[in-house]
Amino acid sequence: xxxxxxxxxxxxxxxxxxxxxEEKTYREHDGQGLYFRVKPSGQKLWELRYSKPGSKAxxxxxxxxxxxxxxxxxxxxxxxxxxxxxxxxxxxxxxxxVEAEEKAQSENLFELLAREWYATRKAGWGDGYAKRVxxxxxxxxxxxxxNRPYADITPMEWMELxxxxxxxxxxxxxxxxRRFCKEIYDLAxxxxxxxxxxxxxxxxxxxKKQSTNYAHVEQVQLPALLRAISAYNNxxxxxxxxxxxxxxxxxSEVREARWSEMxxxxxxxxxxxxxxxxxxxxxxxxxxxxxxxxxxxxxxxxSYDLLFPGRNERTKPLxxxxxxxxxxxxxxxxxxxxxxxxxxxxTILRENDFPKDHVEAQLSHAEEGVARIYNKAxxxxxxxxxxxxxxxxxxxxxxxxxxQLDKRA
Numbered sequence: 457x458x459x460x461x462x463x464x465x466x467x468x469x470x471x472x473x474x475x476x477x478e479e480k481t482y483r484e485h486d487g488q489g490l491y492f493r494v495k496p497s498g499q500k501l502w503e504l505r506y507s508k509p510g511s512k513a514x515x516x517x518x519x520x521x522x523x524x525x526x527x528x529x530x531x532x533x534x535x536x537x538x539x540x541x542x543x544x545x546x547x548x549x550x551x552x553x554v555e556a557e558e559k560a561q562s563e564n565l566f567e568l569l570a571r572e573w574y575a576t577r578k579a580g581w582g583d584g585y586a587k588r589v590x591x592x593x594x595x596x597x598x599x600x601x602x603n604r605p606y607a608d609i610t611p612m613e614w615m616e617l618x619x620x621x622x623x624x625x626x627x628x629x630x631x632x633x634r635r636f637c638k639e640i641y642d643l644a645x646x647x648x649x650x651x652x653x654x655x656x657x658x659x660x661x662x663x664k665k666q667s668t669n670y671a672h673v674e675q676v677q678l679p680a681l682l683r684a685i686s687a688y689n690n691x692x693x694x695x696x697x698x699x700x701x702x703x704x705x706x707x708s709e710v711r712e713a714r715w716s717e718m719x720x721x722x723x724x725x726x727x728x729x730x731x732x733x734x735x736x737x738x739x740x741x742x743x744x745x746x747x748x749x750x751x752x753x754x755x756x757x758x759s760y761d762l763l764f765p766g767r768n769e770r771t772k773p774l775x776x777x778x779x780x781x782x783x784x785x786x787x788x789x790x791x792x793x794x795x796x797x798x799x800x801x802x803t804i805l806r807e808n809d810f811p812k813d814h815v816e817a818q819l820s821h822a823e824e825g826v827a828r829i830y831n832k833a834x835x836x837x838x839x840x841x842x843x844x845x846x847x848x849x850x851x852x853x854x855x856x857x858x859x860q861l862d863k864r865a
Contacts, residue, residue: 459484459494467492469527472500490534492522502530504537509544517547564649566609566640567602573640582732584708584776589636596621596633606644611654615661622663634659672796673788675804682854684786693774693782695753696764700779700794702847703740704801704818706733707780707794712773713763715754720747723840738820741840743847805846814838 457474459482466486475484477498483491489505502519519525519533537547570593578586600617601609614637621630637655644650673681685701688694700710709727717726725740732738742750750763757763766772775781779794798819805815817834 466490466527466531469523472522472527475500486527486531488534488538490519490530492530501525502533504534504547506537506541506547508546508548509541510546515548517551564605564607565602566604566606567598569606569644569649570597570602570636570640573636573643576643577639580735582708582735583730584712585733589632592629592633593636596629597637606641607650609654611658614655615658618658618662627663630662631659631664634662670795670799671791671793672799673792675800677791678800678850679853679856681786681788681792682850684788686854688782688786690782692753692756692764693778695749696774697779697782697794698749699746701797701800702743702745702850703843704798704846705740706798708776709738711764711776711778714761715758715763716761718750720750723747732820734820736820739836740818741836741843743844745847745851801846804849805842808845808849810842810845811838814842818843 457471458476459478462471462475462484467484472492475492475494477494477496479496481493481495483493483503486492491503491505493501493503500522502522502525504517504519506515506517507513508515517537519530519537522530525533540547540550574586574590574593578589581589597617601613618630618634621627621633634655638653641650641653641655645653682701685694685697688697696710699705700707703710703725709731712731713725713727717728718724719726720742723742723744723746725742725746727738727740729735729737753763757765760770762770762773764774764778766774783789783792783794802815802819805818806812814835818839
């Protein structure tokens with residue numbers, strides 16, 4: 457349709473859709489300052505001609521393209537703009553303010569802040585721990601809070617989230633997630649993006665994490681547990697548990713171990729920094745019992761990269777619950793966890809007068825402060841003697857004939 461053929465105004469949608477472009481852009485008045493603009497390319501859009509409040513300068517306000525914005529909607533938008541003008545508000549300025557607010561809101565979403573926090577902290581974590589942190593946030597927090605501006609989320613809303621986790625019985629996970637969220641808000645606070653931390657103090661009104669998290673048996677119960685492990689029917693899991701017991705390692709450090717980390721001739725196990733919780737490489741001196749276990753394990757998994765490859769996917773390690781599930785099947789649920797063997801090792805070694813520094817080095821602990829500079833080979837030979845003593849002690853304990861063993865090399 458040619459513009460000269462327009463019969464009436466406001467224009468019907470049939471007229472709007474059939475208007476043909478010309479060599480130059482033109483506008484057709486729809487009524488009350490609302491114009492329909494047609495470009496040579498055929499693009500069509502709505503514009504309102506108005507006088508700015510105060511200065512009375514004439515200006516144009518875009519109301520959207522056609523056909524996304526039809527005639528009826530364009531007229532409604534124009535009337536809304538006229539209402540603002542009558543109130544002394546420039547609709548163009550108002551729109552920019554709304555867009556700026558929306559942009560600020562979109563940049564202040566909790567998930568974006570959380571991922572910023574994660575990026576700053578992950579360099580100090582092992583790969584496994586880093587995956588567990590972001591996985592917990594993605595599973596429990598982002599679905600409910602991720603698309604919310606973090607400054608708008610109230611302590612009550614956070615309390616409801618954490619209590620929903622309590623009801624599921626995942627108290628340990630809840631405690632970790634609460635701690636992560638508190639740190640995320642701390643980042644916003646120290647960078648001037650938040651004044652208050654709505655997660656701070658909520659732990660006082662939440663259940664504590666399960667006391668069985670790092671549960672461990674009493675020493676009088678240890679011989680029976682050692683015998684139960686030796687009798688366990690899954691040979692690779694049995695070897696993994698025994699390596700866990702006699703080396704004082706974290707379950708993930710054993711479960712995710714690779715053959716490339718082992719030097720059985722030198723009786724050394726070097727765990728790279730990316731697999732350690734504190735992102736520090738760690739050397740483990742291997743007792744004769746550990747070397748024998750690893751040589752046995754080579755018969756089953758030596759052709760793979762991992763010591764404990766998954767049953768269905770050999771490039772991934774066994775489940776992170778494999779050791780605790782085995783202990784559960786032995787009847788030790790709530791009494792002993794894989795991580796709890798570290799506490800047992802620390803207690804027995806300290807009670808038998810091994811120096812605290814040697815024990816802490818074996819457990820890959822490092823005290824805070826400049827006086828304590830961590831080295832992966834710290835006290836290596838002293839630890840070799842200590843851990844051979846410990847392996848011999850446990851073997852004698854399992855046989856039921858413990859005597860005072862010589863601690864000298």
